[in-house]
Amino acid sequence: MKIILNIILLVSFVSLSALSLEEAKQIALQNSPELLAAEQSKKASKTNLWSSYLSIAPSATISGSYTYFDETQNNFGSDYDASINYSLIVNQPIFNGGKVWLGASISKDAHKMSQQSFQNSYLQTIVDVKTKYFAVLKNRDLLKIAKLNLQNSQTNVKIAQAKYEAGSISKSELLQLQAEQATKEVNLLQMQMLYENSLLDLMNFLQMDDVDEIEEVAKTDYESELEILKDQDMNDLENLVQKILQKGLESNPTLNIARIGVNTNRKSMWVSGGNFLPSLNLQYLKRWDKYDFENDLNENSGQLSLNFSVPIFPLVDNGLDVATSRYQLKQSIFELKSLENSMELAIKSSVLNLVASAKTLHSTDISLEYSRQTYEQMKERFSNGQISANELLSAEIMYNSAQNQAAQSFYDYLTAKATLLQQMGTDNEEVLNKFIENI
Numbered sequence: 001m002k003i004i005l006n007i008i009l010l011v012s013f014v015s016l017s018a019l020s021l022e023e024a025k026q027i028a029l030q031n032s033p034e035l036l037a038a039e040q041s042k043k044a045s046k047t048n049l050w051s052s053y054l055s056i057a058p059s060a061t062i063s064g065s066y067t068y069f070d071e072t073q074n075n076f077g078s079d080y081d082a083s084i085n086y087s088l089i090v091n092q093p094i095f096n097g098g099k100v101w102l103g104a105s106i107s108k109d110a111h112k113m114s115q116q117s118f119q120n121s122y123l124q125t126i127v128d129v130k131t132k133y134f135a136v137l138k139n140r141d142l143l144k145i146a147k148l149n150l151q152n153s154q155t156n157v158k159i160a161q162a163k164y165e166a167g168s169i170s171k172s173e174l175l176q177l178q179a180e181q182a183t184k185e186v187n188l189l190q191m192q193m194l195y196e197n198s199l200l201d202l203m204n205f206l207q208m209d210d211v212d213e214i215e216e217v218a219k220t221d222y223e224s225e226l227e228i229l230k231d232q233d234m235n236d237l238e239n240l241v242q243k244i245l246q247k248g249l250e251s252n253p254t255l256n257i258a259r260i261g262v263n264t265n266r267k268s269m270w271v272s273g274g275n276f277l278p279s280l281n282l283q284y285l286k287r288w289d290k291y292d293f294e295n296d297l298n299e300n301s302g303q304l305s306l307n308f309s310v311p312i313f314p315l316v317d318n319g320l321d322v323a324t325s326r327y328q329l330k331q332s333i334f335e336l337k338s339l340e341n342s343m344e345l346a347i348k349s350s351v352l353n354l355v356a357s358a359k360t361l362h363s364t365d366i367s368l369e370y371s372r373q374t375y376e377q378m379k380e381r382f383s384n385g386q387i388s389a390n391e392l393l394s395a396e397i398m399y400n401s402a403q404n405q406a407a408q409s410f411y412d413y414l415t416a417k418a419t420l421l422q423q424m425g426t427d428n429e430e431v432l433n434k435f436i437e438n439i
Contacts, residue, residue, distance in 0.1 A: 038121040045114035052107035080291040120253035139195040173389035229358035251425030269325035357413040375399040
């Protein structure tokens with residue numbers, strides 16, 4: 001029982017000390033200044049929306065005044081030196097050229113835009129933290145490869161040194177291997193610096209003081225989709241492209257903001273046109289007053305009035321406002337069309353990039369296995385004196401290159417997938433996975 005408890009504690013310690021991708025995402029969503037600012041903007045737009053709704057309701061004003069006279073006044077045979085007046089005014093807008101209702105509708109559009117802006121910041125935060133997280137993993141793998149390569153090179157130099165002392169290889173061949181070892185040492189330092197910089201970049205983005213370790217992303221979690229994508233012909237992807245394109249054009253926050261902007265400009269044009277229309281308001285007025293010699297307030301009759309006004313001048317200014325609003329509407333329509341074209345091209349390119357990354361990953365895995373076996377054979381043959389140092393170096397370089405490409409291609413695929421999800425307007429990988437499964 002004690003052994004089991006110690007194992008559980010050890011596993012718990014490891015899981016707590018290693019930062020997972022999901023934990024990094026949650027920390028980023030809590031600490032991102034851009035996302036927090038977008039959230040406050042969304043809240044402010046909601047408050048403004050309620051304020052615009054209240055402008056549709058009737059408004060009431062209560063006012064009062066106290067008047068003192070330097071000289072005594074006389075009214076109906078009574079002397080007084082002061083008077084008090086109270087009034088209640090209730091206004092209900094009925095029609096003001098559509099400004100009230102359109103103003104509320106424009107505020108509603110502004111709130112929708114703030115929601116889409118928040119969603120855009122949310123997705124950008126997700127793709128940023130994924131990109132930085134994958135960069136750390138990639139550079140950590142490259143660092144491990146650099147260490148192993150240096151160890152292999154050191155072993156080869158020891159073998160070559162013994163063979164040189166035995167007279168079976170020349171001095172130049174030994175120097176070749178020693179030079180390669182020196183290059184591997186420099187490469188190890190570069191990979192160490194690259195890894196530390198990427199880790200520091202992730203820590204700064206998450207606003208964390210220290211991150212000792214981050215969890216691996218299991219390649220096995222992506223085997224199913226990779227198996228499907230690697231077998232797809234680039235000419236047979238039209239169905240996948242169209243499904244993803246439809247999803248992206250419907251859900252992309254940037255496109256939705258532009259669409260809402262078109263509706264807002266259309267309503268603004270209607271508001272400008274409403275300046276030519278009459279205004280109609282209902283008003284109720286009630287007064288109370290008393291003089292200082294009176295004990296109670298005198299209640300006057302309430303007045304209910306319907307106020308009607310028609311704009312006459314300046315008609316030219318109103319006409320120019322309408323023309324300006326119409327131009328702004330046309331501008332927003334053209335900008336939306338341009339943005340849709342650009343987004344369509346970007347999504348298609350991202351889909352093809354995702355498939356190409358999957359194919360590249362499959363190809364590098366095969367190349368890695370081939371180069372590994374070749375290098376192991378060459379090392380054995382070099383130890384037996386069957387090949388030269390130059391031939392060994394050629395096999396070693398090929399193996400090193402295959403290792404680096406295999407490490408990079410997996411994280412290139414994950415980054416390509418994260419970018420495509422952002423363009424689709426979602427962070428749910430299952431949405432994209434279902435499209436891939438149904439190709």
